[in-house]
Amino acid sequence: MTKFLVDYYDLPFLAKNEWGEETHPDWFNWRCEVLLTRNREAIEGKNILDLGSHVGGLMYGCLKLGARHVTGVEGTGRIRLADYYLSQLGYGPQHYTLVQDDVYNHLHRTQPGDYDTVLCCGFLYHTARQLELFKEFQRIAPKHLVIDTIVWHTLTERRSWSTWFKDFLAWRRPAEPPALLFKPERNIIEEKAIGPLGLIAVPTSKWVEWMFERHGFKYRQLLWDKKVIKHVPIQALLGGYLSGRRVSYLAWRSEA
Numbered sequence: 381m382t383k384f385l386v387d388y389y390d391l392p393f394l395a396k397n398e399w400g401e402e403t404h405p406d407w408f409n410w411r412c413e414v415l416l417t418r419n420r421e422a423i424e425g426k427n428i429l430d431l432g433s434h435v436g437g438l439m440y441g442c443l444k445l446g447a448r449h450v451t452g453v454e455g456t457g458r459i460r461l462a463d464y465y466l467s468q469l470g471y472g473p474q475h476y477t478l479v480q481d482d483v484y485n486h487l488h489r490t491q492p493g494d495y496d497t498v499l500c501c502g503f504l505y506h507t508a509r510q511l512e513l514f515k516e517f518q519r520i521a522p523k524h525l526v527i528d529t530i531v532w533h534t535l536t537e538r539r540s541w542s543t544w545f546k547d548f549l550a551w552r553r554p555a556e557p558p559a560l561l562f563k564p565e566r567n568i569i570e571e572k573a574i575g576p577l578g579l580i581a582v583p584t585s586k587w588v589e590w591m592f593e594r595h596g597f598k599y600r601q602l603l604w605d606k607k608v609i610k611h612v613p614i615q616a617l618l619g620g621y622l623s624g625r626r627v628s629y630l631a632w633r634s635e636a
C-alpha cells in the first residue's frame with residue numbers, strides 16, 4: 381500500500397457532496413501526492429493562490445506541506461464548507477484566506493508578485509476564457525503554476541493516406557492539434573458566480589502546452605504512477621489519469 385505524506389483518510393473533505401456522493405480518500409491522496417507533495421519547491425514556505433478551491437481539499441494539502449499562506453477563490457457557497465473544514469482542522473486566518481468570487485474578478489485585482497504559486501486544478505474545463513486566464517498568469521507572474529485538467533485526447537489532425545502510411549511505418553502517433561472544444565456547461569448556475577455564457581471549453585493537452593510557451597512558462601507533464609494507480613479502487617475516479625483524459629503539469633516562469 382502506498383504511504384502518503386498527506387493522508388486524507390477520515391478527513392471532512394470526503395463528506396457527501398450535493399449529489400450525495402462521498403469522495404474516495406485516494407482521489408485526494410494521489411492528487412495531493414502527484415500535484416503537491418512531489419513539487420514541494422512550489423509549495424513549502426510559499427504564498428499560494430488556489431483557483432476554484434471547492435471545499436478546500438487542496439488548500440489543506442498545501443498547508444500540511446508547509447505553505448506560508450493559501451488563498452482559495454471559489455464561486456459557490458462551498459466556500460463556507462471550506463472555512464468550516466479548515467478551521468476544524470486547526471487552521472486560521474494566519475494560514476488561509478477564502479474569497480467567494482469569480483476567479484477572473486480575483487485575478488484582475490491581483491498584482492504581479494502577489495503569489496509565488498498558482499494552483500489551477502480542476503478548473504480549466506469549467507471556463508471558456510482560457511486565453512484570458514493565461515494572459516493573467518503571464519501578468520501576475522507566479523514563479524510556479526500547477527495545472528490539472530481534463531483534456532480532449534481523441535481529436536486528431538486530418539491526414540492524407542500517404543501521411544497516415546508514413547506515420548504508421550514510423551510508428552508515430554497522429555499529431556494532436558492545439559484546440560478548445562466548446563460545449564454547454566450543466567452545473568454552473570449555483571449562486572450565479574460562474575460563466576454567464578453557460579459555455580465551457582475543454583482543451584487538448586497541446587493547447588495547454590502552447591499556452592505555457594506563449595505566455596512565458598516552461599513546463600513538464602507530471603507523471604502518474606500508472607502501474608500503481610491502476611490497482612486503486614475505481615471509486616477513487618483516477619481512471620482519467622490512466623486513459624489520458626486527465627493530465628497535470630508543473631510550469632515555471634521561463635526567466636525564473
Ligand SMILES: C[S@@+](CC[C@H](N)C(=O)[O-])C[C@H]1O[C@@H](n2cnc3c(N)ncnc32)[C@H](O)[C@@H]1O
Nearest residue numbers: 432433434454455456481482483501502506574
Ligand atoms: C472540479 S472543482 C475542482 C476543485 C479543486 N480545485 C480540485 O482540483 O480538487 C471546480 C471548482 O471550481 C469552481 N468554479 C468554477 N468556475 C468558477 C469561477 N469562474 N469562479 C470561481 N469558482 C469557479 C466550482 O464551483 C468548483 O467548486
